[in-house]
Amino acid sequence: MPEGDTVWNTARLLGDAITGRTVTRSDFRVPKLATADLSGWTVADSACRGKHLLLRLAREGREPLTLHSHLRMDGTWRTYKPGERWTGRPAHLIRVALHTPAAVAVGFHLHELALVPTREEERLVGHLGPDLMGDDWDAAEAVRRLLARPERSVSDALLDQQNLAGIGNLYKAESLFLRGLSPWTPVGAVDDLTALVEKAHALLNSNRGRWTQATTGSLRRGETNWVFERAGQPCRRCRTTIRRWTGGDHERITYWCPHCQPGVGPPRP
Missing domain, CATH: 1.10.8.50 (Helicase, Ruva Protein; domain 3)
Structure with missing residues (x-):
């Protein structure tokens, strides 16, 4: 299972690639999010809490959203240039792809994938103890x-x-x-x-x-x-x-x- 530093590094990788970018197309490949569409939403922040990844999204006139994922033993996020082949992992493991003009973020074998209002993040991570990688480590x-x-x-x-x-x-x-x-x-x-x-x-x-x-x-x-x-x-x-x-x-x-x-x-x- 990835440690907290790996999850932190993954959040930074995603942040560098797509933070501040507007999603032009999203593709969810999990049943509960199959109809979700993030087109027009801007990636405002890429953060983590413990081993949980939190992609925060914003759109004018809409309540902010958070795309939550957990890597567990075998999950990973990778980024690609637009038009680049998504290599490295089998296509059947793809759970979500977020397309932006600068990069495409692809999540493979992600767990606990959820899309919630940002104000409800605590429902997903509020049970966690102090974050070893967090600025508020206690x-x-x-x-x-x-x-x-x-x-x-x-x-x-x-x-x-x-x-x-x-x-x-x-x-x-x-x-x-x-x-x-x-x-x-x-x-x-x-x-x-x-x-x-x-x-x-x-x-x-x-x-x-x-x-x-x-x-x-x-x-x-x-x-x-x-x-x-x-x-x-x-x-x-x-x-x-x-x-x-x-x-x-x-x-x-x-x-x-x-x-x-x-x-x-x-x-x-």
Whole structure:
């Protein structure tokens, strides 16, 4: 699943291509929006909240609208020049295309696609916790939400978008490693939750504006992560073999170094 920085970068990509442009033709390929027509609407803003994308549209004399989408595991937006072939993904995955004089924005395999009055955005994203990529990031509020369930494992709690929005499996694993925390540590037993959420915040924002995600400081292939997707390889710090486990509330893969992240181990099968 794309992390918050990828969604932020996608919002900027769309914004650079079509913000300020008037839609000349729209093509929705989902049943509930099949008759929607955004021709004549201007793309006023391209924003994100956590892992949700929000394209805001304006038209004189009409109430502003927001086109909402979620990428989940396999969704993506791509932009093309007018007349350019839409390459990169199969055509049957197209869910929407917005044509403007400058560019065409095409959404492939998007989820939770909805067109709502902008004043109703909160109905779609109001449940989310503080946005790790947002200008209004609030570490104290994120900690307060995490502590609402102190018995929960910290790895599960970090992935819950109602606690803090934007973190995914990569930054979960890397943040816990860098803080020396076992993924199965109860939230209430974490010594410094503020330091943990601020570490996640720093890691995501360090990759703002680029597509290569790195947490080690190196952008070289094979050197970008500490533990994520490195199961069976030696820890970069202590040479202990990195391990992986699948499970938890989200049935996600967890990567960790047993030596650098001591404490509670994974549940037995």
